[in-house]
Amino acid sequence: MASPAEKLAQSLEELKKLQNDQGFAVVKTSDLSRTHLDRLVKEGFLTQVIKGWYLSTRPDQKPGSTSTWYTSFWYFISVYLNHRFGESWCLSPEQSMQLHSGNWVVPSQLLVRSPKGSNNRTDLLHGISIFDVQLEIPSKDEIVVINGINVYSLASTVINIGEDTYERKAIDARTCLYSIQDSSEILSILLERGYSVKAGRVAGAFRNIGNSKISEDILSTMISTGYDVRETDPFTEKMNTVLPLRQISPFANRIKLMWNEMRPSVIGSFPVVENSQNSIDDTLAKIDEKYVSDAYHSLSIEGYKVTKDLINKVRSGDWDSKGDEDDKKTKNALAARGYWMCFQKVKEGVDEVLRGENPGDVADKRHGEWYRELFSPSVSAGILKPSDLAGYRNAQVFISGSMHTPPSKESVRDAMPVLFELLTLEENAAVRVILGHFIFVYIHPYMDGNGRLARFLMNLMLVSGGYPWLIIPVDRRGEYMDALEAASVQQDITKFTKFIAALMNEK
Numbered sequence: 001m002a003s004p005a006e007k008l009a010q011s012l013e014e015l016k017k018l019q020n021d022q023g024f025a026v027v028k029t030s031d032l033s034r035t036h037l038d039r040l041v042k043e044g045f046l047t048q049v050i051k052g053w054y055l056s057t058r059p060d061q062k063p064g065s066t067s068t069w070y071t072s073f074w075y076f077i078s079v080y081l082n083h084r085f086g087e088s089w090c091l092s093p094e095q096s097m098q099l100h101s102g103n104w105v106v107p108s109q110l111l112v113r114s115p116k117g118s119n120n121r122t123d124l125l126h127g128i129s130i131f132d133v134q135l136e137i138p139s140k141d142e143i144v145v146i147n148g149i150n151v152y153s154l155a156s157t158v159i160n161i162g163e164d165t166y167e168r169k170a171i172d173a174r175t176c177l178y179s180i181q182d183s184s185e186i187l188s189i190l191l192e193r194g195y196s197v198k199a200g201r202v203a204g205a206f207r208n209i210g211n212s213k214i215s216e217d218i219l220s221t222m223i224s225t226g227y228d229v230r231e232t233d234p235f236t237e238k239m240n241t242v243l244p245l246r247q248i249s250p251f252a253n254r255i256k257l258m259w260n261e262m263r264p265s266v267i268g269s270f271p272v273v274e275n276s277q278n279s280i281d282d283t284l285a286k287i288d289e290k291y292v293s294d295a296y297h298s299l300s301i302e303g304y305k306v307t308k309d310l311i312n313k314v315r316s317g318d319w320d321s322k323g324d325e326d327d328k329k330t331k332n333a334l335a336a337r338g339y340w341m342c343f344q345k346v347k348e349g350v351d352e353v354l355r356g357e358n359p360g361d362v363a364d365k366r367h368g369e370w371y372r373e374l375f376s377p378s379v380s381a382g383i384l385k386p387s388d389l390a391g392y393r394n395a396q397v398f399i400s401g402s403m404h405t406p407p408s409k410e411s412v413r414d415a416m417p418v419l420f421e422l423l424t425l426e427e428n429a430a431v432r433v434i435l436g437h438f439i440f441v442y443i444h445p446y447m448d449g450n451g452r453l454a455r456f457l458m459n460l461m462l463v464s465g466g467y468p469w470l471i472i473p474v475d476r477r478g479e480y481m482d483a484l485e486a487a488s489v490q491q492d493i494t495k496f497t498k499f500i501a502a503l504m505n506e507k
Contacts, residue, residue: 008043011036015045015056022396024072025056026079049124053080069125071398073106074405077130078148081112089114089150090137093160094169096151101175102251104405105489113137142189155185158205159198166205166234171261171491173235175254177209178243183217190218196227204233209243249414251407255439259422262438262493263431269497270430271504280354284347287469295339298452300474304335311336334377339452341373346456350463359432359464360424363457370456374449392416393447401481404488406444415443429465434497436461438487458500470503 002010014036018025029037029052037054040046044059047068055076057068081089090096092111098104109121110130117134124130137143142156152160158176166173180186190199199222207215215231222229243256278286295311310333349366353359368391378384392412398405407415419439426432437458444450459469472480476499483496 008039011039012045015040019056020075022072022075023056024075026072026076027054027056028052028083029054047125049076050122055125065401066126067398067400069128070106070401070403071405073128074104074147074149077110081130081150082148085112085114085116085132087150088116088137089132090143091149091151093152093157094162094165096157097161097165097169097172097176099146099149099151100154100157100179100250101172102254102407102411103172106403106405153185154179156189159186159189159195159202163201163232163234166201167236170235170237171254171257173205174209174239174257175250177205177211178253179250180214183214183221186214187218187221190222191225194227196222196229199227200230200232201234203229204231205235207231208233208235209239249411251411252414252418255415255418255443256422258439258442258491259431259435261491262435262487263428265494266431266434266497267428269494270434270501280351283354283463284351287347287350287463290469290471291340291343294469294471295336295343297471297474298455299332299335299339301472301477301480302335302451304332311340331383334381334383337377338374341376342370342452342456345369345373346460349460353460353464358424359461360420360422360426363423363436363460364420367453367457370453371446371449374452388447392445395447397444397447399441399444402485402488404442404485406442412443412445416445419443423461429461429467430497432461432464433458433467434493434500437500438484438493438496441484442488467504470500472503476503 011032014032015025015027018027018031027037027046032040037046041048041054044061045056046054047057049055053076055068055072061068090113091099092113095107095111098107106128108128110128112130112132113135114132115134115136117132119134120132122130122132138152138156142153143150144153145151151157154176158173158180161173186202189195190202199218203215203218206212206218219229219231239260243253292308292311296308345366349362352362372389375384375389379386379389392409394409396406396408406412419436422439423432423436426435437454440454440457441450446453455472462468462470479499483499486492486495
């Protein structure tokens with residue numbers, strides 16, 4: 001007779017067959033026998049999303065944890081909606097716009113259109129719901145599939161979003177507009193549907209971002225075919241900076257738009273720059289004095305169990321990854337050693353900035369080195385492969401408990417050069433401090449270590465503006481993460497700016 005462990009193993013084998021490449025499994029009641037289903041739910045490997053539908057999870061997660069749900073949300077949606085509606089569904093124009101712009105934030109309510117819709121709300125987990133509306137959807141040539149999600153095509157999206165959407169979701173809307181290179185597909189839809197009012201709005205939107213060519217194409221073509229078109233600008237404000245119209249990654253454009261949109265708020269909420277009068281040696285000495293506290297708090301924020309004794313052991317050189325088995329195998333010790341090594345390289349960058357080098361250039365040149373130092377002890381101990389230090393991530397990554405999904409691995413390679421270009425050109429130190437940190441974690445370029453590297457980047461930029469080195473206390477972790485979440489999900493940078501400014505004023 002099989003033991004309980006053997007029975008659970010059999011059930012897990014069945015669950016494994018249903019997993020996708022990222023390890024997520026969306027399970028219908030009919031996918032597993034009642035015995036396997038009940039056993040996996042009881043042991044915490046499955047959680048019910050709605051009646052008859054389950055999601056794979058980890059049994060060691062704390063009750064109420066949102067991590068699995070947020071990271072697997074879009075995969076669940078694709079499986080569930082395709083099962084329920086077949087091919088006859090798509091997201092609303094506004095939510096199509098968000099995905100086209102690289103904004104994969106989990107919405108509080110997902111708006112779905114389908115001829116088979118029931119005009120009802122379906123409650124899912126953690127306050128998230130689907131509202132399916134019984135409406136006709138665009139023709140097949142106006143629908144595209146992004147990661148299993150049916151959305152309006154890019155051209156159809158910018159035509160069909162409402163005027164208020166341009167105002168409320170300006171970054172998303174402008175990102176989509178910059179992704180369109182000519183007027184052909186847009187005009188095809190406008191002419192076929194006879195959309196004269198929408199034509200005027202879209203023409204005004206393109207002129208707002210500096211693309212007068214597409215704007216004039218739309219107006220002249222519509223008028224020449226007999227339509228009375230009057231241009232209107234759906235945006236409430238003109239852009240401060242017009243971006244190049246050449247084709248680049250939507251996510252790279254999104255980073256530039258976020259920077260320009262958030263910049264005034266940062267400047268208005270951050271202390272006035274006061275240039276330090278300390279010598280280079282004095283500044284570096286003061287940073288050294290903060291090392292133990294900095295390492296303790298930064299590592300603890302990431303969940304490592306470190307003590308000041310361990311940090312001092314690493315600092316003094318007594319840590320031995322090869323001779324001492326405890327040091328070799330302890331994850332906390334490896335993290336502490338990597339932090340010490342990285343800290344030394346960051347100080348070298350600080351020295352360069354204090355001697356007059358551009359802080360954005362220094363960060364661009366050195367951040368890969370920081371990452372390698374942070375994790376080289378784990379390579380030496382055989383926990384990571386040397387290839388893991390090769391550069392930016394080669395897989396999708398998720399942020400625990402966050403509704404924000406970082407960009408794809410391909411988008412990372414487009415977005416990171418833009419971040420460092422913006423840092424290099426930015427004259428205001430406060431903007432470099434706040435947006436450098438925020439956008440680094442927003443992109444999440446590495447599989448691990450992003451928070452620690454972002455705080456090092458923040459401090460490099462602080463020093464560049466004459467500010468002292470800043471430690472974010474672990475007991476303020478909740479505020480810190482909430483402020484970053486507000487910036488990522490709601491595009492509200494003020495909360496994070498004021499949080500950092502308040503910490504500085506406490507020093």
